[in-house]
Amino acid sequence: MDEIKLYSPKVMKEILDKYGFKFSKSLGQNFLIDGNIVNKIAEVAELDENSGVLEIGPGFGTLTQLLCKKASKVVAVEVDESLREVHKGTLNYPNLKILYRDFLKVDVNKLIEDEFNGMDVKIVANLPYYITTPIIMKILEEKYKISKIVVMVQKEVAQRLNAKVGTKEYGAITLAVQYRSDTNIAMTVPNTVFMPRPKVDSAVIAFDILEKPRIEVLDENMLFAVIKSSFSQRRKTIINGLSNNLKLSKELINEALVSAAIDPGIRGEKLTLEEFGRISDEIIKRIK
Incomplete structure (x- = not known):
């Protein structure tokens, strides 16, 4: 089981063909096919035996496979039911639970309370481009008990999230992120490491969640x-x-x-x- 390299394009194609899986443009499915990038994401997340990981959109499971090896427990939320059979054949880890639901409709505070008793919870994900902003805003506004977020997003979005005042990238989402976290763009990722290949490059951005908001306000x-x-x-x-x-x-x-x-x-x-x-x-x- 552990010997299957899910990030291998050959392995991925064989398995997806076996289950008759078709990529969904509407769900923004672009699966990672580079083991070095997968390792870097896990490294930035700083996972250990006390870590609980909430993964949003595991897709084929390339990143999920490594998260299961590094963390104490992984709960993945996947909107695409058609991946259920693929996951049964590739992600048989005792410390993994996959929920086939729309993340935007999940009561995440309850999920964290129910699934990650006493763990240091981190969100790690390769986010679909089309829904990146709603997901990040949900995470920030609902104030989960988490210490870190590490996500792969469109490069342009990462620049907006990490922007400096006065720049054209600076906007409302920049300030929402600043209010709750310190951010750092860990790496840029070329479009060549995905199947199918998207039109634009990506970036891995890390958010270290502050213990309390950066400023105090009346409302x-x-x-x-x-x-x-x-x-x-x-x-x-x-x-x-x-x-x-x-x-x-x-x-x-x-x-x-x-x-x-x-x-x-x-x-x-x-x-x-x-x-x-x-x-x-x-x-x-x-x-x-």
């Missing part, structure tokens, strides 16, 4: 409403973006910005997380 919901409003129309000034999207008067927004020491004519892309925090708190003081 977290208002913080993210302010951030989203500021980036919904990037060319608008902060005062116009906030008054249009928050449905508050320009007078109130102007007052809040001045009190937060923010120029009302600046654009959101020029503001740091701390500055958004100050704006959020000043608005809350005026509407409560």
Whole structure:
């Protein structure tokens, strides 16, 4: 069993043909066929006998196979039921549980509580491009008891997640990530190491989850409403973006910005997380 190299293109093709599996474009299926990349992802995740891994979208199981060898327990969530028979023939690990469900509909806090008693839980995944942002936002907003996230995503998305203030990549998702974690792009991955080959390159990005949010605010919901409003129309000034999207008067927004020491004519892309925090708190003081 352990001798089967699932990342081998030859092995993968033989097994998928055997089960009559067809790749789904709508599910963004691109399976890894490079053992070095698989090893690097596991290395970045820093797994040991105390680790519990939640894998999103195991696909063919190339990464799953190594995760099972490195971690104490792996729970994988796979949306494609047609992979069930493939998995039965290739992933017979006693420390693996596969749930055939849509990750976006899973109660992950309950899953972690039920499956990973006392373990250091990490999320590790090769995420489908088409659903990367909803998955990452779900993970960050639902505040799981996890220490680390290591995911492969489209290179352009990784750059947005890890962007610096003032750059064209910097946006609302950058700030959502900054609020809860430290990020690092561990490696870029060429499109040649996938079957089928996608049109763009990928990157492996690691999130080290902070014990508490990076800044303290009076109202977290208002913080993210302010951030989203500021980036919904990037060319608008902060005062116009906030008054249009928050449905508050320009007078109130102007007052809040001045009190937060923010120029009302600046654009959101020029503001740091701390500055958004100050704006959020000043608005809350005026509407409560």
